[in-house]
Amino acid sequence: MARYANAPRSGEGGRKPKIFVLDTNIILHDYKAIRKFQDNDLVIPIAVIEELDKFKKGNDTLAFNARGFMRDIDRITDGKSFGKYGVPIGKGLGNIRIDPGHPFPESMKGMFFDDIPDHRILATAIWVRDNNPDRFVALVTKDINLRMKAKAAGMEVQDYLTDRIEEDKIENSNKEVQFLSGVSPEAIQGLAYSPSTSVDWKMLSKTKPKANQLYKIRNGETTLCARFDAGKDRIVLVKNREAYGIRPRND
Template sequence: MPTEPERPVGKLFVLDTNVILHDYNCIQNFEENDVVIPITVLEELDRFKRGNQDINFQAREFLRRLDKLTGDILSDAGVALGPGMGAIRVVLTGPLDEALKVAFSQDTPDHRILNAGISLQKKEPHRSVILVSKDTNLRMKAKALGMPAQDYTSDKVESVDKLYSGKRTFEGIPSEVIDSFYTDGEAAREQLALVDHPLANENFVLRNGSKSALATYRSTSDSFARVEKLQAYQISPRNAEQAFALAALTNDDIKLVTLAGKAGTGKTLLALAAALECRSKYRQILLARPVVPLGNQDLGFLPGDSDAKLTPYMQPLFDNLTVIRHQFGEHDIGAKRIQDMLDSEKLMITPLAYIRGRSLQRVFFIVDEAQNLTPHEIKTIITRAGEGTKIVFTGDIHQIDQPYLDALSNGLSYLTSRMVGQSLYAHVTLEKGERSVLAEMASNLL
């Protein structure tokens, strides 16, 4: 008696286009399960393969990888992705399912992707078919039609509440230990038994009644060093977190810094002030930020040439520079030096897209609004760092403008979670707004 052919195991994951544009390597992250690419997704990727934005790079890389696979990728079995992994296949979609025709009046790419999933559900009822999309609305549509749907979570952090803050507070520190920070500037690890498992460049507020000290852990010497509230280009820290931030920003041994916090906490201002303070150690100071989410679509609605179109997006960086200038008199050498640096391009404010393809040697590089970057974009930026370069990312993970990113999946959260404990890295979460009493009230209450 002939044996029945063995049925495939594992789930069928149907990928939306935005998952591939987020991470071209996504097909390697589904373990033993099979991956399905609707033909509509390939059509959409074709529209994205030209250009210099990150999504264009992701589209090109994915299509290249797909092209290198050998075998019948249109067959039901697909092509194996590797040992211990499932297979990948491309599916053609026919006419829209009746359920889709009833529910939606238009034939759109999203609906054709849904149609591919529904067709697979009917064709392979013994397997679980799951739509993977970063589009919340498409996931809701799928669920309404009885198809399980989920976000792509391979590069998401576990929880916002568990994100590394870069600071801990300890009460009950012996008075003599706190005194030693003011006399010797440091304390040995064994003197602070209360501090458990300190991480490289982690910051501490140490207290005993009215006595307190700010300290940071130096992993190379296994000791704690006092953090002083020092000025940087006439900008003084107004709270402990700002003091920690300036200490990390001006420390030559720390090559990568992330500053997170709500609007008005001083992230960009502190980074720029520190860069100006350390200007002699660097060939150039670069300030960059993403122009708009998902490329430069909005630029066409603004008058003028490219520089004129970009000016409104760069204005917040110029505003911070103006705040620093106002710390000096009109004819003071400090204010004149800033203008000279701008004129000579030793200090440049530029859109982030203009940095692509460059190798950064001895540059103090500040990337503002980093919460609007993907993990891949963050990696691309850091890997451009040459000898003597320092990179600073600033942002607020609760103010994301990119439609397919959130507090858990954005590049700033991803970077913070991955770099914790590295000796070249420091992170500070700024908590108190210092822009004005009104701004702080609005940030907390509205």
């Protein structure tokens, strides 16, 4: 039986690449997912290939991704068999292998009675983990139920997150426009009447703003709109402009 741990290569710093076992829904969600695991190795259970075969007909996104993945795998193998260690996915990437499938360990056969694709995929992931004790192995799936089953079986499991934006990278919509009041007359004068209609950002902000940060500035009855121009490194006035006879009704 093939052991991925013996693959004759190392990742960055001499570390052994991780092994990720992919569920069908990862490929149906993004058929290029196999190219998004850096230099780590991938295992595709045969149950996944069988499920993809059921989805490949049609014109919807699932069918497109199923066909796209199979074409990609065909190009990657280029007539070669997967062999003991799989085949390279591409430059700077790991190897990929289609695994024929394995039963659950004797200690777990009483946990999963039904012979369904999810259970066969999980059993393969557990087999890969048990046969590669010196490498990190995880099942990757977007199926919450399968993730719960994997956790119950003590299998490391992860969601596919490359299509998500980290929360700390999302700008709070409430802060897209910052409201400033009590601004100094000098700042108002510079924005409204100076030749450049701009001021140094330090006059309005304690920290350097992000590019195109918007401001609504009030001082008494005066209200101005401005934005941070990263190229000029200054906060500049946003002027009301007419376009094809259309003018804004308010600021």
